[in-house]
Amino acid sequence: MRWPDPMQRPLFYFLLGIVLFGIAWSIHEPDPAYKAVRATADLQQGIERALQEVRLIAANEAAFVQEKGGDRWMVERLPVMEQERIRTGTVVFGLQGDSVSCWSGRSPLTVNELIDAHGPYLVLPQGIHLHASVERNGVSLHALRPIWTEPPIENRYLASGFHPSFHAPAGLLVSNADRSGPTVVAEDGTPIFHVAWREGAMEVGPWLWLHLIFVVIAVAFLVLGLWRSAMELVTNGRRWPGILLFGGALFSGRWLLLMWAPSTPIHRLPLFDPALYAASTAFPSLGDLLINAALLVAVAAFIQVALRGYAPGRSNALTMFVAWSLCLAHAAWITQLFIGLVNDSSVDLDLYHVQGLSGASAVALFSVALLFSSWVLLLATMLRTYMKDMTTLLWSGAVALAISIMLHHRYGIVDTLLFLWPVPLIIVLMAADRIPRFLQALIGVAMVAGISTHILTKYTGNREHRERAVLAERLAVREDPVVEVMFRELAPRLRAATELYGLLNGEQPCGPAELDQRIRQRYFSGYWERYDVRLFAFSPTGQALCATAPNPPKSFGGQQSEFTLPTVTVDMPDLFMQEQPGQSTFYHARIAVMPNDSIAPAQLVIELHPRSVAQGLGFPDLLLSGDDPLMRRADRYVQARYESGQLVDRSSGVAYPLRWTRTLNADGSLWYTEGGYEHLAKGHPEGTLLVLGLAEPDLTDLATTFSYLFAFFSVLLSIIVFIHMVRRSHGPPVLGIGAKVRVALGLFSLIGLAFFGWGTQRLLTRQYVQRFESAILEKARSVHAELQQRFDGEGPLGAAQIPYLDHLLGRASNVFFTDITLYTTNGTLLATSRPQVFATGLLGRRMDPEAYRQVVLKNASSFVHEESIGSADFLSAYMPLRDNKGQVLAYLALPSFADQAQREEERSGVLVAVVNLFVLLFALSVLVAVFISNWTTRPLDLLKRSLAAVALGGSNRPIRYRGQDEVGQLVEVYNRKVEELRESAEKLARSERETAWREMARQVAHEIKNPLTP
Template sequence: MMKLTRITVKNPFLLLVLFLLLTLLSFLAEKAYIRNRVPDMEMAEFQEILLEKEQAMDILLNRVAAELEHTGWDAWIGEYGEEVEKKLQGEGFTLLLYRNDSLIYWSDNNIPLPWEWSQELFSRPFLELDNSFHLGLYRESEPYRLVGMILIKYRYPYQNEFLRNEFQEDYGLPSWIRVMGPDEPGRQAFPVRDLSGNVVFYLTGLAPPSDAAPPFSVPGFLYLITFLSLLFFLASWFRIMPDRKRYFTGWLFSVLFLTCLKELLRFLAVPQLVYRMELFSPLLYAGTGPWASLGDLVIFAVISFFLVYLLYSGITRFHITLPERKNLQWITGIFLYALAGGWFLFVEYLFRSLIIHSSISFELHRLLDLSVNTFLALMVVGLLFFSAFLILDGIFSAGIKPAGQKKLQMMALAGITLSFLLTGWFTGFLQVVQIIIFFYLFNALLIWFRNHHRKGWKYSFLTLLVLLFSLLALYNIVFFNTEKEKNVRKVLAVNLATEHDAVAEVLLEEMGEKLESDTILAGLLGKSVFSPMEVDSIFEYLQTEYFSGFWEQYYLEITICDEQSELEILDRDTVRNCYAFFDEMLEMIGEALPRSNFWFLNDPNGRTTYFGRFSYPVNPDMINTLFIRLDSRLTYTHLGYPELLLDNRFEKSTRLERYSWARYIHNRLITQSGDFPYSLSLDVYNPPEEEFSFLHFDGYSHLIYRIDPDKQIIISTHDLRGIDLLIDASYLFVYFFLWMNIILLMINIPGIFRNIRLTFKTRIQTAMVGILFMALVLIGGGAVYYSIRQYRAKHNEMIREKIQSVYVVLDHELAYESFLDPGWSRGQYVNLNDLLVRYSNVFYTDINLYSPDGKLLATSRPEIFDEGLTGRRIDNQAYRELRWNRKAEFVHRENIGEMSFLSAYVPFTNAENQLLAYLNLPYFTKQISLSREISLLVVAIVNISFLLLILTIFLAVLISNKITDPLRMIQRKFSRLKLGRSYEKISYEGEDEIGELVHEYNRMVTELARSVEKLARSERESAWREMARQVAHEIKNPLTPMKLSIQQVKRAYEDRAPGWEENFQRFTRTMIEQIENLSAIANAFSHFAQMPTSSFEPVNMVEKVWNIAELFGNTENVEIRVDVHGLSEAMVVADKEQMLRVLTNLVKNAIQAIPEDRPGRVGIDLTLEGKRVIIAVSDNGKGIPDELGEKLFVPNFTTKSSGMGLGLAIVRNIVSNTGGSIHYETRVGEGTTFYVELPVYHPENQSSGKESPRGKIP
């Protein structure tokens, strides 16, 4: 007994249940994440790791103590020192060795530690140092004291890109957790114990700060999956919508529901964890309204694309068309195209806003400036623009049938122009005109494509669409980015005009507190009268202790006054009270710096000037006031300030690094910075009179800011090069091309990948691209590796040359010294620091001097050591190589925080070859610029390699097309080669393998033409013989009894036999039966050529399919499977009896084709594709051999033992008369599928009496 089954769509409401469960799970996960402290498990793991480190350090200390006792210090450092240092690396371990309470060995020079044993510091295990927290372990082995230090967490005085207050990486704890000493546990503190069980310190602040931007955590991932599950549920729900009314009602509900849900969540900032992410921060993108942040834009873009795609699917699925009435048709068409144009311009507006009002970089050729946010923003724009294209195609699909192509183009022209004109009226016509060109181009491309392909999409067309969109995106990026960059330059120019120095101001803020509490300075100022020498001493003290290093770029001037002091004003030739004069100056041009006793003086003299005021009591009745004035040096080029010393709060001041700039006063160059060589006179550039003007020359874009007629500032940047545009276009095309494929895979547009085959051309392209890609990767990788290696070697050589140059000049100053100490002075040099600062500015590098025992003697950059960023000891590895291994030079990489830099060392000796110090050149001041140069070199190589890769893919396509063109030509000729048609030869001039193939083809065509002619003649003769035989056979059967009956009647009549009348009656009945039999035979042979008169009417093929399924449903050993894809009706115009005959014949043939030894399966599948109803009848029978395929629809041909072979011929005639077609697919041994395609009947397009395919509808 056969089972009748119906294939149905899976229940989409299971996705609704999944969505609700994920919502609940995400909510609970978020609550747990926000409220939860650092889990106890993580704290227990921290405790366990610390105990393991303590145990390892304890073993190491015992071992070192035993080795020292056995070998002594000198032998130990040579035999075991290097081995011990390798064990300490990467573990956060530091080993100190004191002999007779003096430090003689240190494994890490980054920790500020005392040279002499400090009982106060080392009396307890918890060590709170200037830049870090440690757990200390101690051993004594006279005369040695060993200290093993286990790093817990860094604690720098400020943080930046290189200095981060984080835990040692093995612990895995977040940086917001604070470390507190054992005497100050605080609230909700976690006690940390040592191996003895004693509490050594506490961890507090275990909960994340409320204002911290959370990372993309598990709750965030769950919310993302929840959002996607909601969209999948809605998509599945729409797939089972049975009619257009429910579909579009549901679509409107979805628009309302998703819009309200999005806005409600945005208004409430829920989920809290999601809306606290950086993606929703106004610092990243500051939009307005529903698009206030990049995160809001991402959600909006995904929802918009989803809703537009659902609308587009409904239009094509239910064949929605414009109204039939012409006036209403015009109004609707123009309105829809105006709406599409408005959407396109809205997307343009969002794109512009994304570029101008965000900190996101869109310059794709600057790979180092890109981030994930760049690609998210481009994804938003891509989804919205593709939505606009779907809207255009939906309008075209709805209007092409009732309106026609020409009328539709006129509607598009009117509607789009109306939309753009209205928008241009309010927003600026120029940009709208530029965008309208792209929009018309997209629309023209769509119309051209739809004229050739009414159904589906071609992959090549979508690729062309992506290319055009990439060019549009590039145009927008260049246009809006230029606008944004010009605005940025204007802001920078205004900031430069104020002559503030952000680095100086942060240093003055820190310096103010030190000056107020400096007891030495207070002692120097504690007099009522000062001699010139005493004033000079105060000046030298200030310059040495406070205004060295960075402050070399400023002139220092001091004035000391009390309340009664008078000042002689030379330029005015007057005498003024000191306090009154300075108070008046500060009131007029002073601008107080926050949290400081310094002022910025807004004095338009081309200099940056700061003024400080500090009071020191002399006695209860007298106070001396120190006035400090700092004026920047004109046209002064200084070493600069290392990024290592800049707080995160002042990183924005580094934006000028990308630019060159100059300041002019009275048309004369005062100061300049950057790569561009400015002229000494501004007149050379002939600047306009406007406040802001832009000029282009020498490959640069220059902004000239006219502060007043006497003061101008120029800020310059490189012009955008053609190669940069080409690289940007390539990256955009590849990015959007990848997104196109992702979208196609997600929505599974039918036919996109169906015809993708690994053809000969594809194999050639794949092989060529693969080989070239590998070659480019290897060459590019090798070029990057070799370039970096050469670059580093070059800088190693440069630092070696520079340290030798510094050595020479220092040798000139110190060659005859027998001993060096920090108090050294001579002539114009106040001390060693002053000497190193002077030569540091000459050689544009920092300089350190270390004593023979490794102590810091002097430095040109005292801030590094004063801030506690590193210790005042020489690097341990350098010290070992120079002192113990006697090397004349040593260069290696050192680290401060996360900054890695080159550092060179040489022994510095006097004229008698006596070691005075170790000379060190740390390259950390220029390290960032050097790293940036290497990075830019790598980016350039990557960009060029990528460009070459795109070029090779393009060439591979061209070359493979050229190679395979002859083969495709041969393939086309073969595909057109059919029996009974003219046979066209191929013209090919080449004398290669393809030429030989063409020659053989032409020869085969000639032979085939002759063979076909013979075959046709033979088949015609054979067909007539076979037809005659079958007709004679079928007619002969009734003729024989007819002849006998006639002979019998004749004899009976002649013999006048009794019962004549009765015999005659029997004879006439027999003759009538035989004549009817002959008539039936004649009718059967004529049915295939001419069908009986048909009665055409609308027929629901869904009902007919189910009727046939029920009719054959009881066939033994056969299962009938029906799939109508959720359709309740599929109307065609036909004769319902003939449709039953077609289905009956096909199903009956399918059943008879199944061998008796296998379970039968017959499938009837009905689908609607565009304007066609397709019915597929399949079986799992024996299939049809190739040699029988061409004869299958030939009358009188049959593969069965009975019947006259007219069934399929009649079926083809019925289908053909109905305006349809029939074909089949077969696999020998597996089965056959017959496809019947019939035109769909649309009631709104038919009227009473309208002509049907072969007659009239009654």
């Protein structure tokens, strides 16, 4: 007795799907407390091992420093310790008395704090460190290794977390506020810190992906079981009930899940976030769009299989008209869904800037590909079913198409490509018997990529217009979060400044020169130079004393009487933006100056009016908390700013006019095209007006977008075809000569282009780095020449010149459009145009050790290398600042903080250019592969057809082939054999005729000899 194969029974798949659902249901969020305890135990062991390593490093390096000295250590041991810093974060500082003799990395402590540091664990405001120190004969060496880092500012470059060398789980953090969690203790059992999980850390993780995998497999088995159940009805001759069962069960189950199913762990994934994409109840998220598109493809595939070989008994025009109408309605629905995905979602689908794409972008394009596939499957099924009555099919299709066109125009859709794109695909599918299958697939993919390119280009542009309008409105206000943060730090110092109060209470003379020299130059240098800083001083009685500007404060309303009359003292510790229609915006604040609470407060009014500064000198993003993706897009645009109709600021690339003469629309905006750029002007001509320009897409951009989509859809189709061929052949598919040629050419071009792209990217990156290094060195030489002229003959610079140096470097930074830092001859920070970077601890107050090694110890004339703050990488140029006699006054450093965003944009631009070229060449290589394969196999196909038609008595015509290659030799052999066969046929025919004549003559002779008698 032969048992039935369970794989052929639908019940088997249903049971297997239910079992897998049960397994998925059992995979749930792990216990946070248990996970925290385990993670803390592993962390404890890692910290204990790391402490022993730090102690060993301190002992070994202290012995080296004691024996050979700090300078020798910097020359010989620094490269080794730099590798250790990269691996574990360990830094080393050697002290000779109270001065640093050698160091690696950046110290979180000052020299005095290092001297006073004791114990193996240091809990600091910016993190927790392991610490080991060794003292020998006046030499002390300190080794520090970070356990937990907590930067003062958190953004996309800087984030708190455990050092990667401890392999702590993602989401685990140090929590000193909540002490209920597990504790990491010192060697003596003293608690060091408590750990906890970040909010939502356990909601996602490996368990969720494992849960998702089991759910997907379970759903696949349930759908397969439903497929086999419905297919049994089809096999028994009940096609339409089977189709209704499969499609109805899938769509009904999906609708029930959308309407009444509770939220599952899968909905915690970003793909199911409605903020990313939400269109309707049926499409509440991008993940649901993917699921619905996959189910639609399954239903379309089932319909195609179920109606294979189906021939309706009687086809009428009405039935065909309804079928055509459904196909065109389906196409219109896909078009509108695609437009909504591009136009009304947060998914980035701008293929002009592929560096901004994400996994959500790939999922969105994959969903679109599934939607188009479902339509093609249903169309092919309909054409195959009704193809026999071609005349009726064409007339009914023409009527349905005419009605579709009228409906689209009725609802205001005049873009013909949006509703006529199905026509070329219909023609290709109708001519399937006359077009090779591979070429048919290629043309179909190209057409889908073409309409997708049109939709993406058009509606991505509409979306970009909306985003640009919002960005222009925000930039027109000219909010400066950097200066707001700086003023928040400066306000307490001004409030407690004794010398300022001496000016305001009448103890010292108060005039414009004194107020400018003693207050503005001292407190408002560096980054403040971007603004026209106006100061207005008021006595404790409210009387106006002096000001750095001749006009009264604009924040008072511009009335002279309001400025001269006594004013009430008001304390405004934060900057406020003054906005009035038709006037330029500016910041203002009021500080109540009172060094102690026992005296009457005086008042200082501060106004910051924007000056014209070059675009690109912006403060780096790493000094701003949080992340604003929209503001990051500002770097894509060329910009111009007008104040009262005068150009005060512009970026390179477009020569904007000095005066604004265009008339804005009623809403205060204007779109116009000029010089190959599309510009948006927004604001007020008599106040602040901002212009944002973006290069118009050209044919190259359109070709690049088409190439991306063509390559993406081609890869998807290739995967599907390969799986189908493997399934049909139950193993590796057998390829014909044409297929082998196409595959070989495709792989060859893909591998060649991959190597070409890799080599090109490396070459362009190397050239870019060299160009950037040359540019920063050229700036360094210019700054050196300027500073050399100012300090020639003064000797080494010292602490007495710091206030003047800060002021001078701030001005020079705005002139040379770069950040400038000066170090003393022993590598200690002297002055900088970016004090916030050092004040917040993002950079140490000593020169980079590798730069010190090269420039100071090895006497290099200049040195450029890459440094980093968090995940932000930047180049720094170092060179000695010498006078005309060659004496070193200080060491000059130009860290490219301000160029970070520009550098990232240029780097990504290089990568995008290479990728665009790669994709474009890949698309062209596919076309070349088709041409070569057809050119190569066409004679073979002709030879095959000729051989199939060879017959002894047929008209065996020779093949005309002009080539002298192997195919030509084969054709020559064929033609020779055809000629031989013709001669043999003629001989055979002649022989048969002669034999017939002989037989007839023999019979005649026989009759003569033996006449017939009645």
